[in-house]
Amino acid sequence: MRRILLILPVVIFAVLIGVLAVLTLQTKDGRDPSLIPSALLGKPAPEFSLPAVAEDIPGGFATADLRGRVTMVNVFASWCVPCLAEHPLISRLAADGLPIYAIDHRDTAVDVAKWLKKNGNPYTAVGFDPDGRVSVEWGVTGVPETFIINADGVVIYKHSGLMTAKVLKDKILPKIREARE
């Protein structure tokens, strides 16, 4: 009895350190404790309707446009640096035939038109959300954010922050493949 009592605190401490170590090591595999899990996962995409940025930029889309096939929704802004960094990946995905819808978050029409002209516009449609109102409907906490929507219009995946080639290969592409089956 006495020996157990003496060992117990050491055991509790060791377990605690073990749990914390595992959680810490997981951050190396991309676990970010500051990220909020999306409340939308497994739920239909929110009801919304967005206008186009300008006449010469294909855009303006609503909830109904996200049905019938697997799509991606990318929240971006011309002032957002990681958005620029992930733009080549987005462009390649679009070139491979994935319809990608963009929500232009808290931006000005002039800035985003310039940005798209300079960096290319791979998007099926760009919706203009200057006051972030629709972004709130999507539970967006920052840009960039990327959602995968299945053919039934249900949100099946959300990635917050920069989409790297590794994230794309390990997380996003498998989800798209799975959703297409």
Next chain:
Amino acid sequence: MRRFLAVSMILTAFAMAALVSGTLALAVEPDEMLDDPALEARARELSKVLRCVVCQNQSIDDSAADIARDMRLLVRERLVAGDTDSQTIDHMVARYGDYVLLRPPFQTNTLALWVGPPLMAVVVATLALLFFRVYQREQGARTGPEPLTPTDRAQLDALVEKLAADPGRPRRKSSLRAEIDHPFGAREGDSGESDNRTT
């Protein structure tokens, strides 16, 4: 003296500025506010329990972040549309999850959060008590005198008889017995010392 006065005046000015800014500096901007004071008051109360999702430890009522402003506007929009307080909260939870609530709900996945701390307190208190008991028992075993065996008793009695009968330096039996029973400090009144002085 003059320098002290100047310093204290500056400090007072700072304190007053802090006080004023503390009461007046609100994240809520005038253009967000609703015309109906009752609705605005409800919106303010709701804003205090909703978490700003990028600041994480501030309510949307406190936060100056863009997204907090968007969320405040959504709260007001729902209230104007006729939602009750709980409907408005549910609306936010549907978009941002339970995370948006500064006070997490009591449910299975938050059980550890709510029950954990009191449970740990009980565990620690129990352990502390057990340790204390064991410690006390060990201390008692280490320093307490071994009880006298009947043989010891008999030997001591013989010694008391012998000393009491010593013609050169006679001592009272009661004081000798007291010394045996309280070896480290005899009680007042029956100590050998006072006996020695009287004889």
